[in-house]
Amino acid sequence: MSNHPPAPFHDKVVFISGAASGMGKAAALAYAQQGAKLALLDINEYALILLVESLECEVLSFAGDISDEAFIVDVFAQIDAHWHRVDVAFNNAGYGVMRSVIECTSEQWDQVQNINLKGTWLCVREQLKLMYQQGSGSIVNNASVLGLTAAKGADAAYCVAKHGVVGLTKMAALESAEYGVRVNCICPASVNTPMLATMADDMLERLAQLQPIGRIACSEEVIAAVLWLSSEQASYMTGVALPVDGGVLAGINMV
Template identity: 30%
Template sequence: MLTSIAGKSVIVTGASKGIGKGIARVFANQGAKVMVVARHEDQASATAGELGNGASGFAADVTKWEDMEAMAAAAAERHGGLDVLCANAGIFPQAKIEEMSPEEWNEVLDTNLKGAFLSVKAAIPYLKKTGEGRIVITSSITGPVTGFPGWTHYGASKAGQLGFIRTAAIELAKYGITVNAVMPGNIVTEGLEGLGDDYLKTMAASIPLKRLGTVEDIGNAALFFASREAAYVTGQTIIVDGGQILPESLEALEEM
């Protein structure tokens, strides 16, 4: 059992819904002081109210440096410091290459990849003070391992995050800060539900565990990376996908 989360100061970006909300809930339930970050104040505050346990909301756009500076400073002021950053904010609009505009490409890379960089950069001065700061980035199996039509920009951003964490982990090790990433497979969220029942059924059929994951599954993985028990783990990834990437074909599942 992880014993080192209660009382920790935690930021979760993109936390008003979906995986981010699940991560925030897992940390709040463990007694952490969670700051829910979203672009809209009303959504951030509403989610914080749902979580309880002293959670609070903060409005910030991860693509804006000044917002990320204000976010990190606010968490440190509210909680007396900052222990954990969960850089989760991300978007995944679908557009195939031939129809995708340069602006659409930039929007996804700015939010998912640049946003991770800016949030990490803003948090570093405060994480350094703890001597055991934790950074957990929400990546994906899409991009680093798998592909799906319409998500070249998303896949590129998620693969880029993994390149980022490996060097970031080296640079920040001297401060006792660890940097790791969770790579979700298909997780039941508002966004995924919007892809339709047929998509959800098809994806569940392709997963050895025969079900999609929950947001709490991702939160639990983030919780481990954020714990004192994971102090010797840095620059690493964990895939949470119910075994989705394992079969080499649907026939492999039929053999079950």
């Protein structure tokens, strides 16, 4: 008989969107190592299948568009039917087009808002319905430092959507506290994900120089904050927009 205590997320049902790559994949691997059962969503079905095959925990997977309301309602109906609960959610799916206010088309604007903000809201709404019934739960939304400030040259639509995610987080936290549910968000700066990998080398170097800590974050560093926020160690934290930004929001570097 083992004397080791159970892993922090042993038998917890954890939902992750944007799960097949980047921070979502890092989160899936980390929660699986901590004993969780996983409900994984991503629009990239092939990448999602590869991830599921690499995991040794109980998994439900869903391939589809996070901004499709009927799809999201069905996802959580299936999670409810299978496990009858969701303990933790990491709403991570995101998308950007790198356009200024004047360059952004209506189609690009709608796509960015739908994936980053509407999709997150749809997931939070369905998660809260289940968590209210069970009287517990922890939600972590993936916002951005661009949810707390703006930056010249950044993606305008993405910045607006991530400000919305921060507002959604605070409203959901206030509404859900009496039901035993906590809602927080992380606000990372530049993270070494496939989204960043599409940028030119000189742009990546410039981004690294903008971080006071001197480099771009790796996904695992950000996910460490997600696991903490979603754990009982953060039991008194709700409504928080937590920068995980290498010092970006600390101030302007004049050197």
